[in-house]
Amino acid sequence: xxxxxxxxxxxxxxxxxxxxxxxxxxxxxxxxxxxxxxxxxxxxxxxxxxxxxxxxxxxxxxxxxxxxxxxxxxxxxxxxxxxxxxxxxxxxxxxxxxxxxxxxxxxxxxxxxxxxxxxxxxxxxxxxxxxxxxxxxxxxxxxxxxxxxxxxxxxxxxxxxxxxxxxxxxxxxxxxxxxxxxxxxxxxxxxxxxxxxxxxxxxxxxxxxxxxxxxxxxx
Amino acid sequence: xxxxxxxxxxxxxxxxxxxxxxxxxxxxxxxxxxxxxxxxxxxxxxxxxxxxxxxxxxxxxxxxxxxxxxxxxxxxxxxxxxxxxxxxxxxxxxxxxxxxxxxxxxxxxxxxxxxxxxxxxxxxxxxxxxxxxxxxxxxxxxxxxxxxxxxxxxxxxxxxxxxxxxxxxxxxxxxxxxxxxxxxxxxxxxxxxxxxxxxxxxxxxxxxxxxxxxxxxxxxxxxxxxxxx
Numbered sequence: 001x002x003x004x005x006x007x008x009x010x011x012x013x014x015x016x017x018x019x020x021x022x023x024x025x026x027x028x029x030x031x032x033x034x035x036x037x038x039x040x041x042x043x044x045x046x047x048x049x050x051x052x053x054x055x056x057x058x059x060x061x062x063x064x065x066x067x068x069x070x071x072x073x074x075x076x077x078x079x080x081x082x083x084x085x086x087x088x089x090x091x092x093x094x095x096x097x098x099x100x101x102x103x104x105x106x107x108x109x110x111x112x113x114x115x116x117x118x119x120x121x122x123x124x125x126x127x128x129x130x131x132x133x134x135x136x137x138x139x140x141x142x143x144x145x146x147x148x149x150x151x152x153x154x155x156x157x158x159x160x161x162x163x164x165x166x167x168x169x170x171x172x173x174x175x176x177x178x179x180x181x182x183x184x185x186x187x188x189x190x191x192x193x194x195x196x197x198x199x200x201x202x203x204x205x206x207x208x209x210x211x212x213x214x215x216x217x218x219x
Numbered sequence: 220x221x222x223x224x225x226x227x228x229x230x231x232x233x234x235x236x237x238x239x240x241x242x243x244x245x246x247x248x249x250x251x252x253x254x255x256x257x258x259x260x261x262x263x264x265x266x267x268x269x270x271x272x273x274x275x276x277x278x279x280x281x282x283x284x285x286x287x288x289x290x291x292x293x294x295x296x297x298x299x300x301x302x303x304x305x306x307x308x309x310x311x312x313x314x315x316x317x318x319x320x321x322x323x324x325x326x327x328x329x330x331x332x333x334x335x336x337x338x339x340x341x342x343x344x345x346x347x348x349x350x351x352x353x354x355x356x357x358x359x360x361x362x363x364x365x366x367x368x369x370x371x372x373x374x375x376x377x378x379x380x381x382x383x384x385x386x387x388x389x390x391x392x393x394x395x396x397x398x399x400x401x402x403x404x405x406x407x408x409x410x411x412x413x414x415x416x417x418x419x420x421x422x423x424x425x426x427x428x429x430x431x432x433x434x435x436x437x438x439x440x441x442x443x444x445x446x447x448x
Contacts, residue, residue, distance in 0.1 A: 065317060069316045069320070092293070092296065093289050096286070096289045097285060
């Protein structure tokens with residue numbers, strides 16, 4: 001029986017990128033469908049009626065919503081290829097902890113950087129860098145958050161790398177100056193085809209955000 | 220396994236802590252419950268959870284695990300010979316995780332909004348919450364597949380994730396004189412709530428509604444005093 005796998009997303013979404021990376025790592029054939037959030041498709045509204053958000057992974061007609069849940073689902077449904085989570089329960093708990101930390105902290109702090117100015121923006125920048133430093137410390141001297149192997153936490157965090165240029169330009173600061181090890185890690189991840197295929201060019205993201213800010217009346 | 224191998228830092232009124240207690244009970248794991256006092260964080264807590272500084276924290280063989288749902292999954296994976304908590308099918312697991320996340324991300328914040336000061340905010344919050352209760356009723360039918368629990372025949376991950384909040388749900392019903400779980404509107408949930416609360420692993424974990432109401436009044440008074448200082 002051949003699987004039908006569809007990913008509903010928008011190209012700048014770091015959450016969508018997570019799911020894409022996971023699918024690519026596992027070598028799963030899938031159809032990518034670009035959504036227009038100003039005009040959500042019937043499929044999206046049917047598959048994610050509760051949150052009405054992307055990304056949504058649809059496997060043989062059944063939807064899985066929320067990127068971290070979708071990535072774990074992919075890891076479990078295609079468990080014989082390239083496991084993303086470690087096997088040891090304690091290391092799994094640690095991986096889940098860091099994924100949860102990224103979800104709770106990084107996204108919200110990062111939004112303040114491009115959505116606000118002045119004092120609010122400075123607060124956002126500080127929060128963002130503080131969080132990246134915590135993650136950099138957790139990475140330590142390992143090549144990946146997964147240790148020797150690329151894994152779940154790497155998948156959860158690396159999509160934000162495509163937005164770093166946008167944050168740096170909007171916020172007028174250098175992430176590499178603050179977290180050189182993390183940048184080194186991100187560049188290492190970008191050498192993987194699954195990642196380079198799934199992340200858009202930083203300039204493209206920046207142009208998108210400039211346009212978005214105009215639409216939101218933020219300029 | 221000796222009780223000292225497993226420690227739980229927590230406080231009994233916390234539904235997040237209750238989740239872990241229920242999971243440990245389900246697996247018949249002996250543990251030492253170290254009760255944190257409200258308003259002061261112990262050295263052990265700050266050392267074990269330096270990032271969030273929150274309860275619950277489970278310490279297993281001196282290694283800390285944080286975040287209630289992560290702890291529950293850890294318990295399920297380490298003590299794999301006991302009754303299973305997460306479903307075995309990957310899609311069922313994804314559904315359980317989705318709804319478990321919904322508890323903390325959307326439902327509980329909406330429940331707290333009900334205690335707003337202004338009438339208009341209260342009415343809007345109630346409408347939102349009633350919609351969510353209808354979603355839960357639907358989720359119960361889908362996940363439980365006609366059986367007694369979200370997990371099917373036995374209590375599972377989502378029962379634990381959501382059921383631990385029944386204490387505070389009852390507090391809201393009593394204090395605001397409303398019905399969130401209703402025999403008529405949400406019969407599935409009504410039956411489930413009773414079944415869940417009388418389960419061996421759950422009995423005695425969630426504090427009585429009267430006690431929680433008393434505690435809520437103390438928290439409110441303290442919060443008011445703090446904001447006035």
